[in-house]
Amino acid sequence: MPKNSKSIYGLPAKYYTDQQFWEIECNTVLADGWLFVGFVHEFLNSGDVIPISIAGKPILLVKNNKSKITAFHNVCSHRCLKLVDEKKNVGKIIRCPYHSWTYDLDGKLKVSPHFGGTNQHTPKGFNNSDHGLKPIRIHIWHDWIFINLNGKAKKFEEYAKPLIKKFKGVNFKKIRNVATLDFGKINSNWKFLIENFIEPYHVQFVHSATTKQPLKDHYTIVDGICLGSGVDVKEENKDSNTLSVSSRYLSLFPNFIIGSYFPNQIGVYLNVPINPGLTTQKRIIYITEGKTMSKQEIDLQKKIWWSVHKEDHEICERLQEGRSSPASDKGGLLSPYWEKSVQAFHKLVLNGTVRNYKKMKGKKNVQRSK
Numbered sequence: 001m002p003k004n005s006k007s008i009y010g011l012p013a014k015y016y017t018d019q020q021f022w023e024i025e026c027n028t029v030l031a032d033g034w035l036f037v038g039f040v041h042e043f044l045n046s047g048d049v050i051p052i053s054i055a056g057k058p059i060l061l062v063k064n065n066k067s068k069i070t071a072f073h074n075v076c077s078h079r080c081l082k083l084v085d086e087k088k089n090v091g092k093i094i095r096c097p098y099h100s101w102t103y104d105l106d107g108k109l110k111v112s113p114h115f116g117g118t119n120q121h122t123p124k125g126f127n128n129s130d131h132g133l134k135p136i137r138i139h140i141w142h143d144w145i146f147i148n149l150n151g152k153a154k155k156f157e158e159y160a161k162p163l164i165k166k167f168k169g170v171n172f173k174k175i176r177n178v179a180t181l182d183f184g185k186i187n188s189n190w191k192f193l194i195e196n197f198i199e200p201y202h203v204q205f206v207h208s209a210t211t212k213q214p215l216k217d218h219y220t221i222v223d224g225i226c227l228g229s230g231v232d233v234k235e236e237n238k239d240s241n242t243l244s245v246s247s248r249y250l251s252l253f254p255n256f257i258i259g260s261y262f263p264n265q266i267g268v269y270l271n272v273p274i275n276p277g278l279t280t281q282k283r284i285i286y287i288t289e290g291k292t293m294s295k296q297e298i299d300l301q302k303k304i305w306w307s308v309h310k311e312d313h314e315i316c317e318r319l320q321e322g323r324s325s326p327a328s329d330k331g332g333l334l335s336p337y338w339e340k341s342v343q344a345f346h347k348l349v350l351n352g353t354v355r356n357y358k359k360m361k362g363k364k365n366v367q368r369s370k
Contacts (some may be wrong), residue, residue: 008339010331011346013323016189021353022276023056028352029254030055031149033225034159036256036270037061038145039284041177043069047091047105051084054272055149058082059136064105065092071136071147072107078115083133094133107133142172143284144256144268162226163252167260174289175266179302181283183309188316189323190255190273193281195345196312196319197259197269198251200229201338206315210307213247220340225253225348227341253348264291267305277320283309
């Protein structure tokens, strides 16, 4: 780094650990744009429902009678009980276990038993159509389900344009999922998992035993809300137990991650923010049009990717632990060359949160002084 260059710092520790910041983040960064929440292929039949907790909110994904996937706030309109607590098929109705209020698969209230008295199911002036489940804006992009919690995001095609244009040569309609890696809970803030994925600086150190992708062959990608990195490998080895292929590692802000691996593989990651120090992660492996993989090849890829991810998870959990130290209050240093994508990611986080965070902290300090 030149002598007169200015040091670049990342986000301060509190942006990964502070409960108040998390609450603001849930209502800004994770609510303003298109949040990745699930996979279409996991819904096999009408009546399939998947409850998720994301951005501090209970959400319900439903496949209706027209085989369309919709999203609702996962609470009954009566007493706001969480309606569904496990993945299952509910048949033709969603029934609240508390007082048996019943909704169809489109979220319409069908029955509110005895609400106005014994055998008086609809009190005077009560209209079922006013009390259905609260819908959430949803968009399906191929196999991937996105929601916009506050309803204010641009149309998905415009929002995701920087990412979509990078896959013009891939026919997503013809990709096929061949494997699932469910990593469950990771003791890390969701942002660390994104940051780790989009910067290439760590690869030759963290993944020295599982990859053969020299640092010198990597580059960073910053295109609006599409952030990531890439690597062009001259000698590709598809049969080894290490990853050695030309690849691109891309993200769509805030939490969608997709990797393309020459010549026939795509990986998509679902990172679900649970609380400041906890995230769940799942990865789906796809193969592209006209390509095939034997069971042996699929098993090998699962083994490789499981090992790579576990290496990343250990690092992200230690990053989280490091934020408990006062030495990290200012935030760690960022490489002006290798971590440009992380710098851009931090700016996007700050744009939506820092003003509200300072405002809330200021009010709290005023109250304490009184």
